[in-house]
Amino acid sequence: MTVETGSGPTPPRLVTLSVEELHASLTDPALESMNLLNEIAARFPDAVSFAAGRPYEGFYDIEDVHRYLRTFWSYLVEERGHDAERATRLLFQYGRTKGVIHELIAGQLAVDEGITTDPEDIVVTVGAQEAMFLTLRALRSDDRDRLLSVSPMYVGVTGAARLVDLPVVGVTAGADGVDLADLAAKAERVRAAGHRPRALYLVPDFSNPTGISLPLGTRRRLLDLADRLDLLILEDNPYGIFAHGERRMPTLKSLDHRDRVVYLGSFAKTSLPGARVGFVVAGQRVTDAAGADRGSFADQLSKIKSMVTVNTSPLAQAVVAGQLLANKGSLVAASTAEQLVYRHNMRQLLDGLARRFPDPHAAGVSWNNPSGGFFVTLTVPFPADDLALADSARRYGVLWIPMHHFYEAPGGLHQIRLSCSCLNPADIDEGLDRLAAFVTGRGRKGEPG
Amino acid sequence: MTVETGSGPTPPRLVTLSVEELHASLTDPALESMNLLNEIAARFPDAVSFAAGRPYEGFYDIEDVHRYLRTFWSYLVEERGHDAERATRLLFQYGRTKGVIHELIAGQLAVDEGITTDPEDIVVTVGAQEAMFLTLRALRSDDRDRLLSVSPMYVGVTGAARLVDLPVVGVTAGADGVDLADLAAKAERVRAAGHRPRALYLVPDFSNPTGISLPLGTRRRLLDLADRLDLLILEDNPYGIFAHGERRMPTLKSLDHRDRVVYLGSFAKTSLPGARVGFVVAGQRVTDAAGADRGSFADQLSKIKSMVTVNTSPLAQAVVAGQLLANKGSLVAASTAEQLVYRHNMRQLLDGLARRFPDPHAAGVSWNNPSGGFFVTLTVPFPADDLALADSARRYGVLWIPMHHFYEAPGGLHQIRLSCSCLNPADIDEGLDRLAAFVTGRGRKGEPG
Numbered sequence: 023m024t025v026e027t028g029s030g031p032t033p034p035r036l037v038t039l040s041v042e043e044l045h046a047s048l049t050d051p052a053l054e055s056m057n058l059l060n061e062i063a064a065r066f067p068d069a070v071s072f073a074a075g076r077p078y079e080g081f082y083d084i085e086d087v088h089r090y091l092r093t094f095w096s097y098l099v100e101e102r103g104h105d106a107e108r109a110t111r112l113l114f115q116y117g118r119t120k121g122v123i124h125e126l127i128a129g130q131l132a133v134d135e136g137i138t139t140d141p142e143d144i145v146v147t148v149g150a151q152e153a154m155f156l157t158l159r160a161l162r163s164d165d166r167d168r169l170l171s172v173s174p175m176y177v178g179v180t181g182a183a184r185l186v187d188l189p190v191v192g193v194t195a196g197a198d199g200v201d202l203a204d205l206a207a208k209a210e211r212v213r214a215a216g217h218r219p220r221a222l223y224l225v226p227d228f229s230n231p232t233g234i235s236l237p238l239g240t241r242r243r244l245l246d247l248a249d250r251l252d253l254l255i256l257e258d259n260p261y262g263i264f265a266h267g268e269r270r271m272p273t274l275k276s277l278d279h280r281d282r283v284v285y286l287g288s289f290a291k292t293s294l295p296g297a298r299v300g301f302v303v304a305g306q307r308v309t310d311a312a313g314a315d316r317g318s319f320a321d322q323l324s325k326i327k328s329m330v331t332v333n334t335s336p337l338a339q340a341v342v343a344g345q346l347l348a349n350k351g352s353l354v355a356a357s358t359a360e361q362l363v364y365r366h367n368m369r370q371l372l373d374g375l376a377r378r379f380p381d382p383h384a385a386g387v388s389w390n391n392p393s394g395g396f397f398v399t400l401t402v403p404f405p406a407d408d409l410a411l412a413d414s415a416r417r418y419g420v421l422w423i424p425m426h427h428f429y430e431a432p433g434g435l436h437q438i439r440l441s442c443s444c445l446n447p448a449d450i451d452e453g454l455d456r457l458a459a460f461v462t463g464r465g466r467k468g469e470p471g
Numbered sequence: 472m473t474v475e476t477g478s479g480p481t482p483p484r485l486v487t488l489s490v491e492e493l494h495a496s497l498t499d500p501a502l503e504s505m506n507l508l509n510e511i512a513a514r515f516p517d518a519v520s521f522a523a524g525r526p527y528e529g530f531y532d533i534e535d536v537h538r539y540l541r542t543f544w545s546y547l548v549e550e551r552g553h554d555a556e557r558a559t560r561l562l563f564q565y566g567r568t569k570g571v572i573h574e575l576i577a578g579q580l581a582v583d584e585g586i587t588t589d590p591e592d593i594v595v596t597v598g599a600q601e602a603m604f605l606t607l608r609a610l611r612s613d614d615r616d617r618l619l620s621v622s623p624m625y626v627g628v629t630g631a632a633r634l635v636d637l638p639v640v641g642v643t644a645g646a647d648g649v650d651l652a653d654l655a656a657k658a659e660r661v662r663a664a665g666h667r668p669r670a671l672y673l674v675p676d677f678s679n680p681t682g683i684s685l686p687l688g689t690r691r692r693l694l695d696l697a698d699r700l701d702l703l704i705l706e707d708n709p710y711g712i713f714a715h716g717e718r719r720m721p722t723l724k725s726l727d728h729r730d731r732v733v734y735l736g737s738f739a740k741t742s743l744p745g746a747r748v749g750f751v752v753a754g755q756r757v758t759d760a761a762g763a764d765r766g767s768f769a770d771q772l773s774k775i776k777s778m779v780t781v782n783t784s785p786l787a788q789a790v791v792a793g794q795l796l797a798n799k800g801s802l803v804a805a806s807t808a809e810q811l812v813y814r815h816n817m818r819q820l821l822d823g824l825a826r827r828f829p830d831p832h833a834a835g836v837s838w839n840n841p842s843g844g845f846f847v848t849l850t851v852p853f854p855a856d857d858l859a860l861a862d863s864a865r866r867y868g869v870l871w872i873p874m875h876h877f878y879e880a881p882g883g884l885h886q887i888r889l890s891c892s893c894l895n896p897a898d899i900d901e902g903l904d905r906l907a908a909f910v911t912g913r914g915r916k917g918e919p920g
Contacts, residue, residue: 035698035729036729036730036755036756037703037729037730037731037755038730038755038756038757038758039755039756039757039758039768040757040758040759040760041757041758041759041765041771042759042760043612043667044609044610044612044757044771045608045609045610045611045612045635045775046612047774047775047778048609048771048774048775049759053774053775053777053778054774056777057774076564076565077564079556079559079560079563079564082559082560082563082564083559084540084544084555084558084559084562087540087562087786088537088540091533091536091537095533106533107528109533110528110531110532110533111528111531113533113536113745114528114531114743114744114745115525115526115528115531115743115744115745116525116739116744116745117745148597148747148779148780148781148783148784149780149781151778151779151780151781152779152780155778155779155780159494159634160493160494160497161493161494162494163492163493163494163495178778178781181777181778182778182779184778185608185775185778185779186494218492249484254486280484280485280486281485281486281487282486290565294563294564295563295564295565296562296563296564296565296566296784296785296786297784297786298597298780298781298782298783298784298787299784306485306486306487306488307485307487307488308487308488308489308490308493309487309488309489309490310489310490310491310498311489311491316490319488322490322493322497325496325497325502325503325506326494326496326497326502326634328502328505328630329496329502329600329604329627329630329631329633329634330597330600330601330604330631330634330779331597331598331600331601331604331747331780332597332598332600332627332747333747334597334747335597335745335746335747335748335784335787336745337536337745337746337786337787337790338747338784338786338787341786
């Protein structure tokens with residue numbers, strides 16, 4: 023910290039802070055990359071954006087907020103037997119750190135996911151991001167700790183890890199979402215270096231950023247391997263509900279009979295981001311050196327939460343709960359309209375790519391075919407870096423995210439993430455025309471990027 | 472992490488976590504003490520509680536939530552010119568990390584506190600607790616860093632400091648809220664040990680836990696001393712608005728012309744805790760070693776927030792904003808009814824103590840006379856520890872908080888915090904009868920506690 027002399031008539035000496043004396047995360051590329059991408063997006067407001075992973079907005083209606091609040095109020099009074107005073111206190115006052123809609127969330131997990139959980143093992147959080155942050159804060163005890171994460175990975179996990187000084191070791195995703203041989207090798211390498219792999223983070227369903235899902239066999243083998251490696255699994259599942267068709271893949275949590283899995287849930291994509299409500303299921307028992315029970319892992323996360331956000335806004339929880347109640351406790355039922363939109367958009371994106379690149383091999387491009395979620399990985403025959411993105415935005419009017427931002431180490435330089443979640447059909451077509459022109463033009467010129 | 476063999480028919484080996492391998496904060500008394508106090512309170516539900524520092528609930532009305540949401544909606548559409556689509560997006564979608572009601576907060580600070588601030592220097596947070604957490608996370612760069620805090624201190628700051636491994640050094644409060652000689656000595660002692668005092672945390676108005684306020688002269692001298700010591704000041708101000716009478720003391724921020732002060736604000740006591748909305752004003756400029764501008768300190772806090780909670784629920788922000796708008800942008804105007812309640816309760820508490828201890832010296836008791844806020848410090852002639860509290864609860868039916876919980880080092884053993892914020896007049900009288908019986912009985916017996 024230094025004191026500078028200003029230039030006013032009565033010179034005020036203003037305090038300035040030195041960024042080098044602030045926490046190292048603040049100069050880390052992981053926390054800078056989203057800013058950089060947002061800046062590019064802001065400079066080209068008329069570009070079609072395949073970059074934004076926001077949920078579809080077309081069904082949002084402010085009157086629903088009032089309706090959901092009234093639905094939750096009725097539930098408290100009529101089903102839970104609260105008088106008006108108690109119901110008001112629950113919504114207005116400080117409250118239970120672990121949240122007030124934990125029973126409804128446990129019910130939703132049972133109905134939609136086949137997950138059986140004690141509501142006491144749930145901590146309702148300010149979005150899944152806080153759930154992730156609390157989990158990493160709890161797990162990072164000293165300099166030896168490491169987080170394994172399937173790579174490429176969601177920037178939120180990298181950023182949260184930076185905030186608690188927890189180094190992240192990437193594990194290859196491969197074609198099946200996680201390369202189990204690489205996972206075993208990385209865990210052993212971490213241990214051989216005297217470090218401790220605390221957990222593996224992944225998004226098993228329609229991963230952000232790749233769109234890849236783990237096949238059923240891989241899920242089972244991953245759980246077995248985690249047992250052998252003595253690893254926790256952090257399963258982040260914001261997109262699983264948006265599978266095309268009736269059959270969804272079982273979550274790792276629903277296949278887990280040994281409390282291997284800490285499950286991170288989000289209502290941002292199924293309900294609304296503006297409530298900022300997510301949760302973590304963490305039923306693992308915690309003991310001390312004497313073998314005494316110290317409660318559940320959820321209880322530990324709750325203690326940390328009490329010093330980060332105290333509790334999640336019960337008004338915001340009420341909005342989410344009202345929507346659940348209005349749909350018989352099911353998020354699948356609550357989001358049927360959105361599911362159709364995402365399915366149609368994904369179909370249009372994939373078909374549109376196929377139409378514009380009838381001979382992908384000749385064009386040097388390829389893409390995967392997710393059967394749900396928001397994201398597609400497109401591989402291109404040139405370095406898809408930030409300069410290429412700026413060129414795409416300026417000259418072709420189309421935005422996307424360079425995949426290299428999702429890697430811990432150099433990687434993904436020829437890949438881009440395409441998102442189709444918040445676009446309408448006309449924009450997808452227009453955007454694909456522009457994208458194809460950009461890819462073809464740049465591919466032909468063989469520009470180094 | 473160990474794997475245990477269960478006793479079911481098909482033995483599931485359940486993962487258990489070792490608390491010693493989790494972050495050290497989880498076994499720290501700072502995070503345990505509130506749990507312990509809550510447990511005592513839960514065991515004696517019929518006790519009168521001078522322990523709870525919750526705001527008064529009598530004016531809460533669920534219909535106000537609907538009304539405030541509609542008021543904010545009208546403001547967006549009629550005053551800000553948003554169409555319905557844009558207003559809906561603002562309330563439902565992911566949004567600006569620094570928040571969406573920053574202009575209204577800047578207006579409130581101008582109207583109520585005489586603080587002039589650029590709205591861009593405000594980060595809207597999930598309660599003042601998140602504001603504190605983000606600030607400490609940013610300031611804690613390495614093992615040399617220390618936080619100075621007026622002692623006794625709010626447990627939230629101790630807990631947040633623990634989460635980022637930032638040791639706290641207590642500075643004596645003394646009669647005037649901060650002992651400036653001790654502050655200078657402590658800062659110099661920290662530096663002499665090769666450490667860095669990054670900031671001084673305090674609640675200058677009606678402090679939690681003591682109820683003490685800094686006189687005007689002390690405020691000015693504190694700012695001068697902070698300049699000399701090159702210290703940031705973290706000013707936490709949840710209670711300043713609840714001053715008795717018209718004249719309130721100027722905040723440190725309003726007296727600060729050198730960006731010395733990071734100001735932490737709360738809507739929990741003036742609006743409602745259930746919104747979980749607070750904020751931080753952090754206009755300090757941040758530069759790098761080359762002298763280049765790296766934005767404001769608020770921009771840095773925003774980057775951290777993006778990895779902790781992403782953004783504060785805009786629905787929750789809208790409720791607070793609606794209440795501000797309904798009261799011409801003033802929290803003073805919005806909370807006139809609460810101000811009367813708190814003033815009356817404090818008067819009744821202080822008068823009631825005087826009536827029950829007509830000769831305090833003979834009884835070995837004393838207390839301070841706050842002219843606002845929620846809290847009073849009562850000094851008693853015996854150790855007021857957790858065992859004494861349990862005895863008070865069990866045998867006398869009255870709860871309070873042992874002051875020693877608010878000290879970093881041993882201290883405050885003969886003091887207790889009394890809160891009168893959420894009691895009604897009959898309970899205050901009954902509670903004081905019980906408290907007097909407890910204090911007199913225990914004082915007479917000279918029990919060691």
